[in-house]
Amino acid sequence: xRTLRQARHTGSGRITARAAAAVLAGSLAxxxxxxxxxxxxxxxxxxxxxxxxxxxxxxxxxxxxQVAAVWTGAEQANFKKVLGEFEKRTGAQVTFxxxxxxxxxxxxSKIAGGSPPDIAMxxxxxxxxxxxxxxxxxxxxxxxxxxxxxxxxxxxxxxGKVGGKQYGVYFKAANKSLVWYNAKVFENAGAQEPKTWKxxxxxxxxxxxxxxxxxxxxxADGWTLTDWFENIYLSQAGPEKYDQLATHKIKWTDxxxxxxxxxxxxxxxxxxxxxxxxxxxxxxxxxxxxxxxxTGGEQPKAGMVFEGDxxxxxxxxxxxxxxxxxxxxxxxxxxxEPPVVSGGDAAVLLKESKAGQALLTFLASPDAAEIxxxxxxxxxxxxxVDLAAxxxxxxxxxxxxxxxxxxxxxxxxxxxxxxxxxxxxxxxEWKALQxxxxxxxxxxxxxxxxxxxxAKAYKD
Numbered sequence: 001x002r003t004l005r006q007a008r009h010t011g012s013g014r015i016t017a018r019a020a021a022a023v024l025a026g027s028l029a030x031x032x033x034x035x036x037x038x039x040x041x042x043x044x045x046x047x048x049x050x051x052x053x054x055x056x057x058x059x060x061x062x063x064x065x066q067v068a069a070v071w072t073g074a075e076q077a078n079f080k081k082v083l084g085e086f087e088k089r090t091g092a093q094v095t096f097x098x099x100x101x102x103x104x105x106x107x108x109s110k111i112a113g114g115s116p117p118d119i120a121m122x123x124x125x126x127x128x129x130x131x132x133x134x135x136x137x138x139x140x141x142x143x144x145x146x147x148x149x150x151x152x153x154x155x156x157x158x159x160g161k162v163g164g165k166q167y168g169v170y171f172k173a174a175n176k177s178l179v180w181y182n183a184k185v186f187e188n189a190g191a192q193e194p195k196t197w198k199x200x201x202x203x204x205x206x207x208x209x210x211x212x213x214x215x216x217x218x219x220a221d222g223w224t225l226t227d228w229f230e231n232i233y234l235s236q237a238g239p240e241k242y243d244q245l246a247t248h249k250i251k252w253t254d255x256x257x258x259x260x261x262x263x264x265x266x267x268x269x270x271x272x273x274x275x276x277x278x279x280x281x282x283x284x285x286x287x288x289x290x291x292x293x294x295t296g297g298e299q300p301k302a303g304m305v306f307e308g309d310x311x312x313x314x315x316x317x318x319x320x321x322x323x324x325x326x327x328x329x330x331x332x333x334x335x336x337e338p339p340v341v342s343g344g345d346a347a348v349l350l351k352e353s354k355a356g357q358a359l360l361t362f363l364a365s366p367d368a369a370e371i372x373x374x375x376x377x378x379x380x381x382x383x384x385v386d387l388a389a390x391x392x393x394x395x396x397x398x399x400x401x402x403x404x405x406x407x408x409x410x411x412x413x414x415x416x417x418x419x420x421x422x423x424x425x426x427x428x429e430w431k432a433l434q435x436x437x438x439x440x441x442x443x444x445x446x447x448x449x450x451x452x453x454x455a456k457a458y459k460d
Contacts, residue, residue, distance in 0.1 A: 119359060127423065208273060219437050275302040290315060
């Protein structure tokens with residue numbers, strides 16, 4: 001693979017977190033509603049727009065296509081509802097293909113075997129770059145590009161471009177700068193929502209003093225650890241340094257990385273602050289890190305869990321209700337501003353066909369986004385989505401913050417890297433930060449390991 005060319009918006013040197021963070025902080029202060037949906041949420045969504053299609057689609061009776069994604073559980077089920085609507089409108093038949101992570105390796109084996117899916121949902125900017133470099137990806141057609149221009153900010157369009165040509169259609173976005181907490185634990189402890197990292201550690205101590213382990217960490221999934229690092233780094237080092245590290249224009253041995261790891265170590269280094277200690281966290285997968293925070297009555301395994309808006313999907317697997325039992329606050333500011341880190345999944349065409357291009361066009365429309373939005377656990381970068389489609393005030397506030405931020409966001413750093421470094425289980429950044437969780441005093445060694453992995457990945 002050639003060195004990654006970062007596909008991001010222009011003007012990236014601005015301090016871009018301010019607007020989105022302000023909107024998010026204000027909107028989360030509103031009265032929150034249950035994650036399962038407001039009593040009148042479906043009515044609101046139905047009133048927002050009629051069921052007529054706002055995106056032109058061809059008749060595709062008898063056409064068959066396959067779509068591959070790593071989504072499982074509720075995410076897979078909700079995406080299938082989107083595909084079902086496409087089938088209903090076009091007459092095409094769409095098969096969902098469960099993919100393993102990293103999806104690039106999965107696709108490589110499918111392509112080598114002569115049976116690639118028509119479309120793949122790629123969770124990394126670097127994966128789009130690789131798919132283009134390997135000549136797997138096909139450019140989006142004029143109808144899809146027209147929908148993108150109509151419905152997306154320039155920043156989200158540019159994330160799907162390689163060499164100035166549109167390949168990716170970002171369908172699902174994520175706000176990855178949130179901390180969710182067990183409201184009963186906070187109430188019993190007398191803890192307050194923190195605004196700064198210093199306050200966050202103080203809140204953790206207050207929770208600990210009440211007899212509950214403060215933080216649940218899904219360390220078995222290395223991507224959660226990269227998200228911890230990225231939020232701290234963006235807030236502490238600032239957006240200019242963030243962009244430089246994301247493109248390897250500065251090394252991982254830079255003092256700014258040392259500062260961020262030291263800050264992260266101030267949490268990870270206190271074993272009594274992390275549920276199960278380092279060993280337990282490294283055996284805890286992300287879904288369990290959420291559910292163990294919201295089960296167990298007044299004695300859950302942890303009081304808080306950090307991750308994106310999609311945490312709501314996993315909370316729904318418990319008896320807790322978002323807004324009453326489970327609440328959320330923006331990731332605390334480590335530097336002058338709180339961070340706003342986004343992620344997302346893009347649809348990329350691998351086999352040229354009329355049906356495949358039509359599905360790209362559909363996925364770039366508010367019609368498709370609103371289907372999943374009604375189910376919850378989803379944010380769309382489509383600016384024309386009716387906010388009433390989201391099932392509760394929590395999700396509406398997050399969606400509003402994402403859209404009002406426009407191009408003022410930073411995309412997940414590890415997702416911008418070559419996949420061998422930023423997106424492969426047991427390797428690269430994921431493995432280095434898992435080792436750091438186990439030994440957070442080894443800041444220098446972690447930096448050297450990260451730099452060695454990054455240098456090799458960007459060179460290959």
